[in-house]
Structure formats: structure tokens, C-alpha cells
Amino acid sequence: MDTLISEAVPEPPKRLKRGGRAGNQRRGGAAIRQMPWEVPVNSDRPIEPLPPEGVEAIHDGTMRILEEVGVEFLNREAVEIFRSEGCLIDRETPDSARVRFGRDFIMEKIALAPGAFTLTPRNEARRITIGGDHIVFGNVSSPPSCSDLDRGRRTGDRAAYQDLIKLTQYFNCLHFAGGYPVEPMDLHPSIRHLDCLYDKLTLTDKVVHAYSLGSERVEDVMEMVRIAGGLTHDEFDATPRMYTNINSTSPLKHDWPMIDGLMRLARRGQPTIVTPFTLAGAMSPITLAGTVAQSLAESLCAIALIQTINPGCPCAIGTFSSNVDMKTGAPAFGTPDYIRTTQMTGQMARHYGLPLRSSNTCVSNAPDNQATWESAHSLFAAITSGTNVVYHAAGWLEGGLCASYEKFIIDCEQVQQLIAYMKPVKWDADEIALEAIAEVGQGGHFFGIQHTQDRYETAFYAPFLSDWSNYENWRDRGAVQTVERANRIWKQILAEFEPPPMDAAIREELEDFVARRKQEGGAPTDF
């Protein structure tokens, strides 16, 4: 079963890098047989609910929001950059101003952004492409709590953080390590990013990200990624090595730290994903087209800022548009309205020639049926919208407030299945198999013929979590349901986990950096 489900071994870089550091050669454990590492290509045409005139109408609405209503920037540095570009500035305070943008300015700037780019982590074999028809998946990010069947729901800590980072590294269907898969609340916020990035950079060799939550944190993370990659400053700046994701404060506001992070990364050629969080009826209009237009306005002006600072710097549009429960105001995810806003935003992202990020969302409070269909519908939205980056692809529960170990495993099964599904179909003579059909004729079977024997090991997708046995066999083996099987799998993966190799000198340099920055007090905190 070699092409689809064998253990993956990313090819190590052919040339050993400086310091004699070996390529990150690694064999996974025997917990499951999974897909090999690859950057998937989504071969299907996206679903496009908007006709061309609908795209034009939303574009015009987006531009009018930027021109007529404007966006508040709580970052004077950004305001001055926009002023120097001739944007209209008013409602100024010492900390903020409203900025209105001409559509020519916006369109000229976003045209500078590339339609696709690569992100190269410390293991170059784990390089990923963002944009075009590529699609990559990452772990759940930022929940304060976590849960598993054995220990129940609890506040996140470093041990849980490390567990979930190990799962992120283990699964080949996860292509990057996004934000913290759970917040390690036992680490003080001033030094949390140092310990977290140390863990992430040593326990994974995949692309990592920096939270834009303060200048020091962003600078520290960039420096740690540079060290982990064994890179000079020039090498780091030369090509994207990491990224940040920022959220606007919808409606129509960009806060200081997010924009500060965006600008710091832009100056060093590192990408930002701009993801407004717009819940229709709460932070954006109750209508889906209005929500999409407002969300785009918020992201496009931030992207224009990136392109003003560093023309050609890679970036992406993020979408986090869904609806609320109008009875309670509670957010809802993975809904029919969520699918449509994601697909509409996908059309608009292609209209602007920019990569798109969406998410694998759900609101269920348990890793149950509801969580599964909400995730299935979110993943359906991702693959039919032309999404290039799927955030929160594994482990998200409770509208993002809890990381579930079991849901992590269940999500990886769904993600693997959809990656297998996205592969192009074949229709050559070998596939149509007229000779095989003639050989078997009427009423026989195909199990034993050569055409079957030659292909049976790799013909079909093989799941690691599904139980395909019949009822009697399943019952006699204990009637183990999916969530319990998932529980067994994550335990086995963690028990067998081996971190990817890292040169001892690089590890030491990372340790020294963390120790020094801790001694300096880490990053300032608000509390």
C-alpha cells in the first residue's frame, strides 16, 4: 500500500546544510498507516454561487465601503503610511484615525501581491505552497481549554500544548503548525511565546506562525525561526519562512498589535493572512453579501498596507464569516450560511488574485455527530471555495474554545479522505478495463483476475479510523465507536512519538535565546 497510505518520509534536502546538520529524516511510528506527506492539489473547479454580475456587485460594495465608510486604524504608523499615499484621514486621535481609500489605490496595491507563494520551514522538505490550486491544512489554534475522554475538559497547559503539537507533527495531512493548538495557561504570558515556539520548533519541522500580539513577541518568533532554520538574517528575509494571521476588530477597525505585527513581517518579506471575524447580524450585516463585502474591505485595506510597505510581499485573504443564532446571539459555524459566505469569498479572492484561508469550524460542545457534520460542511466549504489554507483543520471544538484530542484524530481522517478525493480521476483504457470486463463476463467476480491483483494494494483510499467490518465482527470486538477508537489512536501516537531531528548546535542556540529573553523579562503584558 505504498502510494496512498504508507508512512511518509519527506525527502531530506540533498545537500547537508551548514553546521553539518542532517536533513530531517524521520520515520513515523506504527500507530496508524497514513498518507505520505504531500502538498495537495485541488483539481476541481470551485463552486461559484455568484454570477459575474454578483462578483461585480460585491466588488463595488467593498470599494464603496472603503471609499465612503472607511476603516479605523488604531496604529498611527499605519495611518501615516496611508496619509503619504494620499488616502483620506479624519477622526484623528493620538492613537487612531479613520482612513478612507480610493478604489484605484486599493486595486493598484493588491495587484502587487503574488497569487501564490511558498513557505519554507526548517526542514525544506516540508515546504508548502500557498495559492493557485494548492490546499494545505493546519491544526486548531488558540483555544483556552482542551479535552479528552480520559481527563475531561480542562484549562490548557504546556503538557497538552506539547501533546497537540506532536499530533500536528505526526499527521502528514497537516501541513503547518498554526497558532497554539491550546493556550498553555500555566506559562506566564510574558514568556509563553518563548516556551511555545521552542517546543514548536523542536517538536515539529513544519511551517510555524507568530501571533501578532506585541512587537517583542513578533520579533522573538522571527528570530527563533531564523535560528531554527540555521539561517542568516539575509537568508531569512529572502524568502517566506513563517507567517502571521491577523484579525480585524469588526466592524471596520484594525487594532494596534495586529497591524504592528503585519508591518514587522512585511518588512522582512514574511506573509500575513488578514482574517476578519465577521458574524452576520452581529459584527457585520445580517445579509451574507454585505458580510462578505465588509470582510473584504477589512482585509483588502490591510493587504494594501503590506504592499505599500513591501511591494510583492506575499499575503492572503482570510474569511471567518458565519451567522449567529438570532435567538441568543451565539456564533454558529459549519452552517449553510457559512458554506455560502466561504464560497462567495473564494470567488472574490480569485477576482483579486489572492490566496484564500478558511477554517474547519464547528460549535458542538462534544466530539459527537454535530461536531462531525459541522466539520464536514466546513471542509466541504473549504474545498469547494478554492480555499488554499485550511486553519483549525484538526481538533477544533466549541466554536474554538476547546481543543479535543479525539476530534483531532477524527478530523485528520476526514481531511485525509478529502485529500484523497481531490486527486484527479483517470479514464485511460487501463482504467476503463474493457478486457477485464470481457474476461469476467456475466455473473462472475473480479476479485481473482490479474487486473485486480495488479492494483489492489493501492486502488482505493484506506482509512485509519473507519471500521468497515460487519456488525457481528464489530460487536464481537467490543462495539468500539469512533470516538473511542480515536482515543486509542492519539494515545498510541503520543507513546511512540519521536521528534524530528535537530542539530545540537541549533538546539543550543535556541535554548540560549529563550534563556536570555526570559532573563530580560520576555514581552510586556497588559496585566
Add this chain to the structure above:
Amino acid sequence: MDTLISEAVPEPPKRLKRGGRAGNQRRGGAAIRQMPWEVPVNSDRPIEPLPPEGVEAIHDGTMRILEEVGVEFLNREAVEIFRSEGCLIDRETPDSARVRFGRDFIMEKIALAPGAFTLTPRNEARRITIGGDHIVFGNVSSPPSCSDLDRGRRTGDRAAYQDLIKLTQYFNCLHFAGGYPVEPMDLHPSIRHLDCLYDKLTLTDKVVHAYSLGSERVEDVMEMVRIAGGLTHDEFDATPRMYTNINSTSPLKHDWPMIDGLMRLARRGQPTIVTPFTLAGAMSPITLAGTVAQSLAESLCAIALIQTINPGCPCAIGTFSSNVDMKTGAPAFGTPDYIRTTQMTGQMARHYGLPLRSSNTCVSNAPDNQATWESAHSLFAAITSGTNVVYHAAGWLEGGLCASYEKFIIDCEQVQQLIAYMKPVKWDADEIALEAIAEVGQGGHFFGIQHTQDRYETAFYAPFLSDWSNYENWRDRGAVQTVERANRIWKQILAEFEPPPMDAAIREELEDFVARRKQEGGAPTDF
């Protein structure tokens, strides 16, 4: 919440029909708030994994199978019809023969079949359209067992059959009552069809079907549908009132009773869905394109028979192509390979101008996460393939061997969500809502504004099974997971169920028919 989730009341026919029978006016119970009755339209372009040359290659393969390999018909009447049309007949026995078909014959005949047609049940307000961009959903059909959380897994009986028929009637997202939602094993096979159709025709007013399992059964069901509709024989024959679904015995064989049923319905203008059951690697080639080509060959020759008997008689292609687990030979459903074969068959059905049937399948042995994602992926296959008829849409478990009460409810939630999703999006000025965005400006919220107030009751899809509350509220209310909520819902629906009205004279006529046919011994059985 009137447009999306209010109780449905199909409009009764304006004119009272013969015998003073009232239109079937009915209000559902208060168990849940559900979508109104409607025949959904799938507004999106299907996903088409095959390029035009791929469609052409599979078409050519299908035609070559029919021309060179042929299909065995275990029905001499059908063989003689094909002989009279100039088809090549050989390998004759008293019961069967192999038939080879010229592609001109096949293409000429299938061109006679309509691309869309209606099915009108006893309540004309429940008329459905099959074909075009319409999509309808029906209950699980034919499992021998059933299960629920309270009573566990058990052999099907008439009480369970009636329960599941009531659920089929209750849900507006289910448009027809397909086969028996569970086999009532406590009814002798000789009279089972009489009691089952009596129950189905009195407990539902939706489109019903006849199993093609013997001439007497088919004739009895047609007669009962005619009686229930208060129709003359001519009225019954004039337009489709019911349908049958037949399976070939793959590879490349059509059994006697299935073809007998097809011919009996065709003569009376009633439709047949021809659904080969081809598991790649077992009953068809291990390659997906070969499986699709073989399945099409099996269905197209049966459709050609229908069109020879009654040119223009409605019919549809069914697909039941999936893969097996090559380690065990067990069937697998809802897999990546299943999605692709369904989409490929959809492209071919459009190539031939015929409606398509697929299914909501899964192999899981419990109504758990696996069942949910397998169903989600099957439904994704249905809506992206351009499927017009979704069989087994609610309740299917264990690869079709068990009907689950809880899965029935869970499936209806998923089906409702996808029906809501399929509605076209809007992008007029009211939707883009520039004024609302300007009114709220930066940093406010949209809950209180008039634009929101005017729309909040109907803006979003409202689920009946999802729990969107936060963790603390959910926990304090007992941490009830989806499957337990589904359990409560089906009990409440059954407790409140009211059958649709039926004229007393018609009911009596049905009862008399059943009594007479039972006295005559019902249908012959093989055992």
C-alpha cells in the same frame, strides 16, 4: 420564522376530488420546527471530474461493453423484444440469453426518455419532479434490522416499519417513501407487500414505490396506488403515480423479476430507476472508470428496453458504485472513491440526458462520527454530482443492513442543511447593505439596527437538532450529545404523529383489496 423553518402545510388541491374526498390538509406536531415542504432546486453547477474527452472515453467503453461483451437477461420476454429490434442474441437457455446491443440502437432508444418527469402521489400537493436541477430525498430502504438507543438492534417488524414510515411522512425534507424502511419480518412474504403498502398509503401521502419482486406484487402495488389516489385505470396510466427501482446482478446480468417489474410498469407509463450495484474490485473492475462504464452498460440496456416497450416512458439511471475493502472484500461507502464514481456517473447521466439517482450511504455499525462523515460525504457526492433522487437519505446504517431511528433524525438535519445551502445567494443592494454598514460604522454592532430587525427571523437556516449553546449552558442542561437529542426527537414525533387524511370510502376500498388478496394467498414465495 415563516419561510425557512415553519411547519409545512402542502396546499390541498383546490377542487375536491371524486367521492367528496377532502384535500390532505394536515398540520404537523410541535416536536420540532422544520422546513416547509418544497421540491428543492440545486442551483450550483455540478463538480465534473471528467474532462469532455473523459466523458467520451467512458461513453465509448460503455458502448463497447454493450456491443462486445453484452448483458445476460434471465427473462425470455425481454430477450424476444430485443431480438425483434435486431439485437444479437446468443448463449440461449430456456430461461435466459446473452444480448449484445449496437450503440445506435441504445442511443436511439435512450434519446426517447424524458430528461425530467413528475411523480404524483395521492396528495397532489406532494407531487415531485425528477430530473433537471431538482433534487428529492427519500427514506432508507430494505434493511432487515433496525436499532434505537432504547431497544438496541433487533430484527425488523411491522411496528418498526410503521414507526419509520411515520418519520418519513413527518419530515418535509423527505419527498418520497422509497422501499420499506425496515423489512417487517413478522409479516409473511406472501402478504407482506399488501400490509406494507396499506400502511404506507394510509400513513403517508407521499410518492411510494413497488419492489419488483414478482408479477403479483407489482400488480398489487399498482392497483393499491390507483385505489389510494381515487383514480380510474386510465387516469393511473396517464401520468407517473409511483415507480420501481431495480438492481442488476452485476456483472452484466438482469434477473427475471426485476425486468418483469420494469416491463409491467413501463406498459402503464410508470417509471423505473435502474440501479446496478457495482462494488469496484468485486462486481466490477477495480478501476473507477471501468466500474462506471460497466454500471452504465447495465442501466442503459434496461432503459433501452423500457423505451422499446413504451417510447417516452420516464426512467432514471441509478448509481451504486463504490469500492470494497481489499483486505476483506467488505463493501465501503461514503468513501473518496464513492464520491468520485457518483460524480462521474452524474456527468454521464447528463451526457445521456437522463435523471440520476444516488444514495446517502455509510458502513458504520453505530450512529456515530463515522456514520456522520460517511453520510456527509455521500450527501456531498449527491449534491455535487447533479443527483436528482437521493435514496436512503435518512436512517441508513451498517451498509444498509440496519435502519437506525437516531440516524434517521441526524440525517434529516444534514439533509435540511444541505437543502438550505443549495438555495441561490443574493447580491442586490439590500443584501450588500451599504447603508447598514455606514450606519454602524467602526466598532459598533448590528444587532439593534433596523436592517437586522427587519430580517432576523428568516435570515439564517435554523437547525432542529444542533445545540448552539455555549459549553457551560450545555453542561448545565445535562451535556446531552447529538444522538441522545435525536432519540428524544423521534419519540416526540411518533407520540404526536397524525396520519394524513384519507377519504373513508377509499380506505375501505384499500382494506377490501388487501383482505381479498390475502384470501387469495397473496404472492407466491420461493420458500
